[in-house]
Every structure is written in structure tokens, then in C-alpha cells.
Amino acid sequence: MMIKWLGITIALLHAGNYVEASGNHAECWTRWYDRDNPSGVGDFEILSRLRLENPMEICPVPIQIEARTVSGDSVNSTGETINAFDTTTGFSCVNADQATGSCSDYEVRFQCPLNFCPLEECWTPWFDRDNPLGHGDFETLPDLHKEYPWEICDHPIKIEITTTSGDDVSSTGDVILAADTDVGFVCRNCDQPYGNCTDYQVRFLCPLEFCKPKVCTTPWYDQDDPTDAGDFELLQKLQFGNPNEICPFPLDIEVNTVAGNSLSSTGDVIAVVDATTGFICKNDHQKSGQCSDYKVRFICPNDFCKEQECWTPWLDRDDPSGAGDYETISKLRCNYPYKICQTPIQIEVQTVHGFSVASTGDIIQVADVNTGFICENYDQEDGTCADYRVRFKCPLNFCKPPVCWTEWFDVDDPNQQGDFEKISTIREQFPLRICDVPASIEARTKSGASVDSTGDVIIVADTVTGFICKNSDQKNGNCSDYEVRFECPIRFCHPNLCYTPWFNHDNPYGTGDFELLSDLKQYYPDICEHPVDIEVVTAYYDYPFMYTGQTPYKFSPTEGFACRNQDQTSKQCYDYKVRFGCLCEEW
Known part of the structure; x- marks a missing residue:
């Protein structure tokens, strides 16, 4: 199976799969399986x-299925009646x-496309991040790591x-400064006897493990017991009951009994087990009349598990035609109001064409989150800076959809056991003053x-219980007196909001999914x-964006929503739909 992961087309590694010759053709077969x-x-x-x-x-x-007895005899030789024998169901007898009252013991294997069989080597794509128009061709590993x-x-x-045209390095006659797995590749124009370096591309051989798809596993869930109709561990209900824990489109599902035994060990007849529906075992399908009690977990893409980050768009307010390129944060705030958080965590800089600062050879005056970025022309050998752009990493809540805060609540004092600001007590004393599901x-x-x-x-200190401080836990024997408030959806603070229909104007098959307000207004x-x-949810199953683990490019009621494929670990956005909340009197 070929999987496009992080821009690398890879074949999965499968234990026991192998290529065998059949006439003049190679074929990819799984190992033999005998599970029953x-x-x-x-x-x-x-x-x-x-x-x-x-x-x-x-x-x-699978392309084909083969079956035989565990002793190696063909199915035909047994003379038995076979109930199913195909690449959709598998095999059943x-x-x-x-006539004898019993089937033979069989094993099966499957033929797969050739690219499903194991890799011998794991190569990255070819990278060409620089060209030799400046100081040379710098395909350095640190820069490549950063840009890819x-x-x-x-x-x-x-x-x-x-070379980018596919020729060997030796054919160019260029003098190469570095070509190794520590530095990467460097060809400097100043080292060449005749003009500039040729334009080169590089790729790297990695351990086979690197080409395995990166996935993560959810916790185990047991939301149902088989005391009624059976054990129903349904994906949608589990997603609803465990927000932000299960990806919208799991890759696979695993099932065990709550005691930790395998599914096959129970002998139960299972109605459904897949990553789309979840798991269903019906009591009336079992000889004993009762399913075992099961738990499930899901395999998710690595996108879902990676630490989320919040970056501004790339910003470019100046060019180097004057004294230099001044992308200072104060002026960027004026040019791009509300685009930069109050306290940025990190700054990234690259040329407007996407090349790293290092590749330009420019001397940089400043590049930090306090000032921004400054490159002055008089510092450069050739008298001019490259044209740069910057972006800033912000706290996660800067990229979250609009929210509002409740008033401060204080329902207890610490003069007895402690200060217990329980959400249940707050709801009793202040009905309808807290949203049903606070965000924080x-x-x-x-x-x-x-x-x-x-x-x-x-x-x-959470949104389920509220806030508890016990006097007995404190060194001085007494808690401070606290008050709490809760973060709610903006509609809670604006009950007069009216919502548009859902819009799904774009799909992610190009550079990403762009549901921008300016575009949507042309059609609506x-x-x-x-x-x-x-509000942004997946186009299928209405899964909230905030639980997908993907990184937004734009997420604003005044601009709309954009997800770029290049910003995702998997290099692929989901398909999203959006709707807007308007003040009812304005709509």
C-alpha cells in the first residue's frame, strides 16, 4: 500500500509480506494466516x-486470495463445501x-499490489530549496529540516x-565544499573557476523505520455493557462523549475485552468492527445469549497527536529598496491589525520566495519577538538585503475561535474546610449564567x-468539577479566598446571534481548504x-475543527477559515464547512 505521508511516497513495511516470482512477473503476497x-x-x-x-x-x-489446509493440501482436494472464498469476505467453511460434519483446518493468504511489499530502502523526496543566483547553492541539512x-x-x-536536470555532480566540474549527512550540500560560487555553481537537488537515505506511517493510539473506551441488546461501542457516541480524544476519521480500530483478552479468544460473533462505525456485538447472535464486555481504541494520524501550534500568516510590509527591509513588530501591527498576538513566543523569517535567511548570506541586525526583523542594506557586501517576510508563533488561544468569559463567581469562603467553588453549586446559585460545556x-x-x-x-481546577482548595493541604493551614470564571462560546454572551447556513465552497484537493468570507460573499x-x-466543522460527521489536531491558516469571523495542506503534518487538510454568527438585527 502506498501512502503519501509528509510529502514522502512510501511503501508500508509489513512483517511477513514478501515478493515471489510467478512466471515472468513478481507478485506481493502476505504471509499465511490461520486465526480459527x-x-x-x-x-x-x-x-x-x-x-x-x-x-x-x-x-x-487484495487482488487475490489463496487457501489451503494447514498441512498444505489444496481446497479442492478436501471435497468440502466452502461458504465464502473471496477478497471481500475472506474464507469460511x-x-x-x-458430509463428515467437520471442516478441515484452513489457512489463507492474500495477493496485494507490488508496492505493498517491504521496502529495501527509505529515501526522501528530492529537495531543491536554493539556487545558485546568490552566493551559491546551499542545500544544507539544517535549512532543509526547517523548511521541510x-x-x-x-x-x-x-x-x-x-543537478536539477538529473546529471551527476562529477559531470559539472563544480568544486563542492560539502556533501555529507551532517552538513548537507554546499556549492559556493566563489570557489568555481568559471562562473556560478550548477543548480543542484539532494535526497537522503533514512532508516526504514522512518518510512513507516506515523500514527498514534487513543485511550481505551468502554461506554457500553452487554446487559441489554449487546455491547455497542459506536465511534460517533465515543467522539461526542470524549471530545478532543478521538480523531474525526480513525485509520483503524482495536478491540479487547475489558479484562484485556483478545477479541478472537471470546468466540463471539461480531456484527460490526471497523474504524467508521466502531464496534457492535449483539447478544442475540451469541450461542450463550450474551456478548463479552468489550473496550475499543482507535488508531489516528499523527496530525491528531502532535502538539498544536498557532502561527500568524506570513507578513511582508516592507521591501529593501530604501535603507533595508524593516519588518518591525510595531509597524506590522499597524499594517496588519489583530493579526499578531500581544506576546509572541517565536519569530520565523524567510525571503518572500520561501528561502531561508542563511541561504542569502545577509547580515541581520535584529530578529526577535520584541522588535521583529531588521536587515540594513549598508551591512551587506552587495549593498542590498533580500526581500523578507516574517511570521510569529502565538499562544494557542490566539488561534481559537471567538470566545467569551462569564462573570466572576465566588460561592464559598475558606473559613471551614477550604474554598470549594464547585460548578454544580455555581449553577444552582446562578442558573443559566454558565454555558453547558465551558472551554476552560x-x-x-x-x-x-x-x-x-x-x-x-x-x-x-477544571470545567467538570470547578475549583477546590483544601485548608488541610496548605502549609499555613488556610487557603486564600478565590473566585472563578468560565470560558464559553461567543454565542453564550450574544444570545441574539443568528447563524447562516453551512457553506462548503472549497475542497482540500489543491493547496488546501479555503472557506474565506470574501469568496463566500460573492456567491452568498x-x-x-x-x-x-x-463555526468550523468537518464536511462529514460535523466534527469540530478544534478537535481535529490540524493547524489553521485563518480562523476569523471577519475573514473566514483557511486550512493549508503544507501546514499539516500529513500534508492534507480535511474537508471543512463553515457558518457565521451575525447579530440578528444586522442580518
Whole structure:
């Protein structure tokens, strides 16, 4: 199976899969599987069960299935009646259908596309991040790591270099300064006897492990018991009950009993087990009349598990035609109001064409989150800076959709056991003053000091219980007096909001999914002039964007929503739809 992951086209590694010759052609076969024996109802080598018990070992669409007895005899030689024998279901033989009253014990294997079989080597794509128009051609590994994050292993085994037209380095006659797996590749124009360096491209050999798809696993879930109709561990209900824990489109599902035993060990007849629906075991399908109690977990793309980051768009307010290129944060704020958070965490700089600062050879005066970026022309050998752009990393909540905060609540004092600002008590005393599902909680002392400044040991501070500080946990025997507030969707603070229909104007098959307000207004002119809220969910299953693990490029009620494929670890956005919240009197 070929998977496009981080821009690298890779073949999955499958234990036991191999290529065998058949006439003049090579074929890719899985290993032989024997997961069942005919001691029960029959011999059931069902494809869905085999996938479950041997994840990532069988291709999504097998070309052919083969079966034989475990002693190596052909199916035909047994003379038995076979119930199913195909690449959709797998293989099944029912004892009751046989003259002898019992099936033989069978094993099966599947033929897959050739590219599903193991890789011998793991190579990155070819990279050409620089050209020799400046000081030379600098395909340095640190710059490549930065410009193509996650696409090159940390410690490459080998480097290959060719010209961008595919010729060997030796054919150019260029003097090469560096070509190794530590530095990467460097060709300097000043080292060449005749003009500039040729334009080169590089790729790296990585350990085979690097080419395996990066995935993550959710916790185990057991939301149902088999006491009624059966055990129903349904994906949508699990996603709803465990927000932000399960990706919208899992790659696979794993099932065990709550005691930790394998699914196959129970002998239960399973109605559904897949990553789209989840898991269903019905009691009336079982001989005993009762399913075992099961738990499930899901395999998700690495996008979903990676630490989320919030970056501004790339900003370019100046060019180097005057004294230099001044991308100072104060002037950027004037040119791009509300685009930069109050306290940026990090700054990134590159040329407007996407090349690194290092590749230009420019001397940089300043590049930090306090001042921004300054390159002055008189510092440069050739008298002029390159044209640069910058972006800033901000706290995650800067990229979140608009929210609002409740008033501060203080329902308890610490003069007894402690200060218990429980959300249940707050709801009783202040009905309808907190949204149903707060996004976060904030606490401070009654005098306005932060929790950290008190030094108190806090037992609980969450949106389920609320806030608890116990006097017995404190060195001085007494908690401070606290108050709390909760973060809610903006619609909670603006109950007079009216929402547009859902719009899905774009899909992610080009550079990303762009549901921009300016574009949508051309097709739907009835959208209000000044939306105050935006909601974004996946086009399928209505999965909220904030739980997908993907990185937004734009997320604003005044601009709309944009997801760029290049910003995602998997290099692919989901398909999203949006709607806008407008003040009802304006719409």
C-alpha cells in the first residue's frame, strides 16, 4: 500500500509480506494466516477479523486470495463445501455443510499490489530549496529540516546529489565544499573557476523505520455493557462523549475485552468492527445469549497527536529598496491589525520566495519577538538585503475561535474546610449564567492575584468539577479566598446571534481548504457585513475543527477559515464547512 505521508511516497513495511516470482512477473503476497480452527461452528478466516488481529499487514484491496489446509493440501482436494472464498469476505467453511460434519483446518493468504511489499530502502523526496543566483547553492541539512519539517530523518544514512536536470555532480566540474549527512550540500560560487555553481537537488537515505506511517493510539473506551441488546461501542457516541480524544476519521480500530483478552479468544460473533462505525456485538447472535464486555481504541494520524501550534500568516510590509527591509513588530501591527498576538513566543523569517535567511548570506541586525526583523542594506557586501517576510508563533488561544468569559463567581469562603467553588453549586446559585460545556476555567483571589502567586496547593481546577482548595493541604493551614470564571462560546454572551447556513465552497484537493468570507460573499451576498462568530466543522460527521489536531491558516469571523495542506503534518487538510454568527438585527 502506498501512502503519501509528509510529502514522502512510501511503501508500508509489513512483517511477513514478501515478493515471489510467478512466471515472468513478481507478485506481493502476505504471509499465511490461520486465526480459527473448525472446533466450533466451522473455520472462519474472515478478512475483517484478520485485519483487526494483524493491523497493517493486509492491503486495503487484495487482488487475490489463496487457501489451503494447514498441512498444505489444496481446497479442492478436501471435497468440502466452502461458504465464502473471496477478497471481500475472506474464507469460511461451515461444519454443518460437510458430509463428515467437520471442516478441515484452513489457512489463507492474500495477493496485494507490488508496492505493498517491504521496502529495501527509505529515501526522501528530492529537495531543491536554493539556487545558485546568490552566493551559491546551499542545500544544507539544517535549512532543509526547517523548511521541510518531518520530511527528513534526524540522522540520515546517506546523501545523493544530482543537478536539477538529473546529471551527476562529477559531470559539472563544480568544486563542492560539502556533501555529507551532517552538513548537507554546499556549492559556493566563489570557489568555481568559471562562473556560478550548477543548480543542484539532494535526497537522503533514512532508516526504514522512518518510512513507516506515523500514527498514534487513543485511550481505551468502554461506554457500553452487554446487559441489554449487546455491547455497542459506536465511534460517533465515543467522539461526542470524549471530545478532543478521538480523531474525526480513525485509520483503524482495536478491540479487547475489558479484562484485556483478545477479541478472537471470546468466540463471539461480531456484527460490526471497523474504524467508521466502531464496534457492535449483539447478544442475540451469541450461542450463550450474551456478548463479552468489550473496550475499543482507535488508531489516528499523527496530525491528531502532535502538539498544536498557532502561527500568524506570513507578513511582508516592507521591501529593501530604501535603507533595508524593516519588518518591525510595531509597524506590522499597524499594517496588519489583530493579526499578531500581544506576546509572541517565536519569530520565523524567510525571503518572500520561501528561502531561508542563511541561504542569502545577509547580515541581520535584529530578529526577535520584541522588535521583529531588521536587515540594513549598508551591512551587506552587495549593498542590498533580500526581500523578507516574517511570521510569529502565538499562544494557542490566539488561534481559537471567538470566545467569551462569564462573570466572576465566588460561592464559598475558606473559613471551614477550604474554598470549594464547585460548578454544580455555581449553577444552582446562578442558573443559566454558565454555558453547558465551558472551554476552560480561570481562578484568581478575590483581590485579583493569580493562583500561582499564593503558593496554595490546588486539588481541582477544571470545567467538570470547578475549583477546590483544601485548608488541610496548605502549609499555613488556610487557603486564600478565590473566585472563578468560565470560558464559553461567543454565542453564550450574544444570545441574539443568528447563524447562516453551512457553506462548503472549497475542497482540500489543491493547496488546501479555503472557506474565506470574501469568496463566500460573492456567491452568498446575504451573509452579514460584520460576523461576530464563525463555526468550523468537518464536511462529514460535523466534527469540530478544534478537535481535529490540524493547524489553521485563518480562523476569523471577519475573514473566514483557511486550512493549508503544507501546514499539516500529513500534508492534507480535511474537508471543512463553515457558518457565521451575525447579530440578528444586522442580518
